[in-house]
Amino acid sequence: MTLTQKRMILLLAVMVIAFILGRLAMRAFMNFLLGGTLFGGNFL
Amino acid sequence: MWAFLYIGAFLVSFGIGIASKMMPRPWAKDFTVDWDDSVGVMYRDISYGSADSNTFDLYVPADNSKETYGLVVYLHAGGFTSGDKTDDTEMLQWLCSKGYVTAGINYTLRDESHPETSVSSQSMEIKESMPAVIAEAEKLGYSIDEMTISGGSAGHCLAMLYAYRDADTSPVPVRMVFGAVGPSSFYPEDWGCYGFDQNTAESKEAAAGLFGVMAGKEITADMLGTPAYDEAMKDISALLWVDDDTVPSLMAYGKYDKVQGFGASVRLDEALTAHNVPHDYIVLEHSGHGLQNDDKEARLYSQKIEEYLDRYMPVK
Numbered sequence: 132m133t134l135t136q137k138r139m140i141l142l143l144a145v146m147v148i149a150f151i152l153g154r155l156a157m158r159a160f161m162n163f164l165l166g167g168t169l170f171g172g173n174f175l
Numbered sequence: 176m177w178a179f180l181y182i183g184a185f186l187v188s189f190g191i192g193i194a195s196k197m198m199p200r201p202w203a204k205d206f207t208v209d210w211d212d213s214v215g216v217m218y219r220d221i222s223y224g225s226a227d228s229n230t231f232d233l234y235v236p237a238d239n240s241k242e243t244y245g246l247v248v249y250l251h252a253g254g255f256t257s258g259d260k261t262d263d264t265e266m267l268q269w270l271c272s273k274g275y276v277t278a279g280i281n282y283t284l285r286d287e288s289h290p291e292t293s294v295s296s297q298s299m300e301i302k303e304s305m306p307a308v309i310a311e312a313e314k315l316g317y318s319i320d321e322m323t324i325s326g327g328s329a330g331h332c333l334a335m336l337y338a339y340r341d342a343d344t345s346p347v348p349v350r351m352v353f354g355a356v357g358p359s360s361f362y363p364e365d366w367g368c369y370g371f372d373q374n375t376a377e378s379k380e381a382a383a384g385l386f387g388v389m390a391g392k393e394i395t396a397d398m399l400g401t402p403a404y405d406e407a408m409k410d411i412s413a414l415l416w417v418d419d420d421t422v423p424s425l426m427a428y429g430k431y432d433k434v435q436g437f438g439a440s441v442r443l444d445e446a447l448t449a450h451n452v453p454h455d456y457i458v459l460e461h462s463g464h465g466l467q468n469d470d471k472e473a474r475l476y477s478q479k480i481e482e483y484l485d486r487y488m489p490v491k
Contacts, residue, residue, distance in 0.1 A: 138177055141181070142177075142180065142181060142184055145181050145184055145185050145188070146184050146185070146187075146188040147188070148185075148188075149184070149185040149186070149187075149188035149189040149192065150188045150189070150191055150192040150195075151192065152189055152192060153188065153189040153190060153191065153192020153193040153194075153195075153196070154192040154193070154195060154196045155192075156189070156192070156193060157192070157193045157196035157197065158196060158467075158468065161196075161463075161465060161467050162431070162463060162467075162468075164433070164463075164465075165429070165432070165433055165434065165462075165463035165464040165465040165467065166368065166429060166431035166432050166433035166434070166462070166463025166464055167429065167431045167461055167462045167463040167465075167467060167468045168431060168461040168468065170461075171460070171461040171468070172459070172460065172461030172462065172468035172469040172470070172471075173468060173469060173470040173471070
């Protein structure tokens with residue numbers, strides 16, 4: 132595996148994690164306003 | 176360069192994640208309709224009373240060939256202080272597309288211009304609006320012979336009051352009520368979301384203050400827990416009107432509601448069960464006032480609306 136391939140895989144991982152964190156952050160914000168749990172239910 | 180790329184990708188993906196959470200749920204399209212003249216016609220801002228906000232929107236189906244129609248009223252949310260009938264346009268259009276005459280009704284909101292407004296006075300406006308809504312439908316050639324009332328949050332509270340308290344005086348029979356996250360009673364122990372369950376002098380004062388404003392009456396901390404309190408709050412407590420004749424009820428609540436007391440809905444469920452009233456009580460175990468974290472149950476609630484209408488007020 133070349134260095135560029137490794138970097139691309141890492142980039143993909145960063146994007147997936149950031150996407151999930153974005154959804155979680157929004158859920159946390161909505162929970163702050165309206166109530167709700169951070170986990171459980173439709174997690175994503 | 177790669178470091179900047181990682182940071183940029185993180186920020187963009189984070190933003191997309193936030194935006195994706197704000198998108199409507201994919202299944203929600205099953206409960207909307209592409210509205211045009213082939214579906215129905217909307218009539219905006221018809222007056223029913225003397226106040227500026229005493230207006231309603233009426234949606235009538237394109238098929239005007241039936242002898243009689245069922246009316247579905249949906250009352251808007253907004254904590255009794257904000258919101259508008261146009262907030263529920265999609266819902267009203269969808270219900271109209273099923274063959275009902277539908278109406279969204281505005282009521283006077285409690286604000287700086289209307290400090291005397293209470294849940295009690297708002298519920299009376301809704302009661303007074305109904306003959307005008309039905310008369311307007313008649314004028315357009317749609318004879319109404321039965322109705323359902325519904326709403327979200329504050330609108331659900333007002334809908335339950337009409338269905339449980341005022342159904343006897345309704346111009347047409349009320350067949351059922353449905354709604355989400357509407358307060359149905361005002362016992363401080365149920366309202367932990369505001370700390371009213373702490374049973375301290377301060378919490379009692381705060382509860383008496385808020386609930387007094389909502390009822391439009393002087394409520395003192397001493398009254399809490401006494402029959403006098405129930406009597407004073409009865410006008411705005413749908414729970415206290417539940418009896419064996421109460422109409423079928425569909426309701427959905429979020430267990431972690433921070434806006435209204437979830438415990439009140441437990442009490443309502445128990446009362447409806449005790450009086451053998453057909454009802455469905457959908458609890459969203461991970462959600463708050465927005466029913467935002469439990470898609471499966473939120474979808475079930477929408478499906479149940481159709482099921483209830485088909486059962487208790489089928490289109491002729």
